[in-house]
Amino acid sequence: MPQNRRFLLQRRPDGTPVEADFELVTEDTPALAEGEFLIRNHYASLDPAMRGWMDESGNYIPPIPLGAPVRASTIGVVEESRAEGFEPGQWVMGLNALEDYSIGVAGGFTQPIDPALVPSVTNYLSIFGAVGMTAYFGFLEVCEPKPGETVLVSGAAGAVGSLVGQLAKIHGCRAVGIAGGPAKCARLTEKYGFDAAIDYRGKDEAALTAAIAEACPDGVDVIFENVGGIILDAGLMNLNLYARVGLCGLISEYNTAPRGIRNLWQLIVKRAHIRGLLVADYVERFGEGAAKMGEWAAAGKLTIDEHIDEGLENAFDSFMRLFAGTNDGKMILKIA
Numbered sequence: 001m002p003q004n005r006r007f008l009l010q011r012r013p014d015g016t017p018v019e020a021d022f023e024l025v026t027e028d029t030p031a032l033a034e035g036e037f038l039i040r041n042h043y044a045s046l047d048p049a050m051r052g053w054m055d056e057s058g059n060y061i062p063p064i065p066l067g068a069p070v071r072a073s074t075i076g077v078v079e080e081s082r083a084e085g086f087e088p089g090q091w092v093m094g095l096n097a098l099e100d101y102s103i104g105v106a107g108g109f110t111q112p113i114d115p116a117l118v119p120s121v122t123n124y125l126s127i128f129g130a131v132g133m134t135a136y137f138g139f140l141e142v143c144e145p146k147p148g149e150t151v152l153v154s155g156a157a158g159a160v161g162s163l164v165g166q167l168a169k170i171h172g173c174r175a176v177g178i179a180g181g182p183a184k185c186a187r188l189t190e191k192y193g194f195d196a197a198i199d200y201r202g203k204d205e206a207a208l209t210a211a212i213a214e215a216c217p218d219g220v221d222v223i224f225e226n227v228g229g230i231i232l233d234a235g236l237m238n239l240n241l242y243a244r245v246g247l248c249g250l251i252s253e254y255n256t257a258p259r260g261i262r263n264l265w266q267l268i269v270k271r272a273h274i275r276g277l278l279v280a281d282y283v284e285r286f287g288e289g290a291a292k293m294g295e296w297a298a299a300g301k302l303t304i305d306e307h308i309d310e311g312l313e314n315a316f317d318s319f320m321r322l323f324a325g326t327n328d329g330k331m332i333l334k335i336a
């Protein structure tokens with residue numbers, strides 16, 4: 001069995017993760033038991049949610065145990081198998097870890113995938129993976145957009161946000177995106193088709209509230225929230241009557257004590273609602289979502305950007321891009 005480089009969580013981060021919280025080690029890969037198969041991981045998805053899994057409390061799944069490799073969705077190829085239905089050479093996708101090799105179990109979370117069905121096998125981690133399905137079900141089912149409505153998206157240049165803005169345009173809405181810096185704002189309007197872009201950097205809550213009001217002269221009917229903090233509070237001050245807020249993520253609070261929402265009273269004033277969403281709730285319907293996303297992508301209506309860094313030894317720097325905002329698209333780490 002091959003040697004396995006594994007990126008371990010050695011200490012729970014106190015606020016923003018530092019390199020010393022992790023360690024890259026080389027271990028022997030144990031022999032396969034009956035029903036197991038060996039996966040050579042080729043690509044790993046780096047997701048903001050992984051930060052929550054590093055805390056003692058975890059989030060919607062249990063925390064990563066200390067000394068264990070950092071959990072991540074990966075795609076790879078079966079190298080050896082003692083499991084029916086998993087043959088050497090077959091591509092698979094599953095919730096594994098940041099490591100060269102993972103051991104899959106028949107009947108577990110790892111599923112076969114077919115690279116021939118997609119332009120790039122990495123698309124299984126972006127448009128056809130959790131990111132694409134979060135945008136599809138989170139926006140269309142939780143936010144219930146109607147043609148002509150104004151949709152405000154935070155984290156708009158990121159993996160989920162860029163897709164939500166494009167879905168808003170496909171559904172006849174006006175899309176306004178919030179992102180960090182002029183380059184990302186230009187990408188929103190020029191590449192993803194947003195009607196307007198707001199650079200949040202250097203703005204306090206009052207300035208953000210005014211910028212949203214200017215970019216959304218008819219008010220905001222839907223907020224797709226990825227960031228939280230003052231960005232969400234400024235959005236709430238611009239809601240229309242009966243607006244919907246889809247709470248997808250709060251990345252501005254993942255490394256700090258939660259600030260909380262301060263303008264919640266606007267939900268009363270505007271008879272609006274806010275609803276959390278979790279992509280895991282839609283797993284049974286991923287086929288339906290992937291088919292629709294594939295249709296729109298093939299018709300040239302959806303652009304998907306993937307930011308692919310290379311090397312397991314760069315896992316820390318690549319993961320931290322999500323918090324520095326230096327990822328341009330879905331953050332993926334090429335391992336093999």
Ligand SMILES: NC(=O)c1ccc[n+]([C@@H]2O[C@H](COP(=O)([O-])OP(=O)(O)OC[C@H]3O[C@@H](n4cnc5c(N)ncnc54)[C@H](OP(=O)(O)O)[C@@H]3O)[C@@H](O)[C@H]2O)c1
Pocket residue numbers: 047048049130131134155156157158159160161178179180181184226227247248249250251252253277278279280321322323324325326327329330331
């Ligand atoms: N609920 C679910 O089922 C589900 C599923 C997937 C993802 N999510 C959530 O969706 C959000 C986006 O995830 P993603 O995978 O698409 O990541 P992403 O948007 O591709 O990358 C993260 C982006 O967040 C922005 N950001 C980071 N720290 C920030 C801060 N303090 N203030 C403002 N913006 C900040 C940065 O963009 P800027 O340069 O623009 O700042 C960064 O590029 C996250 O909150 C994630 O937890 C939820």
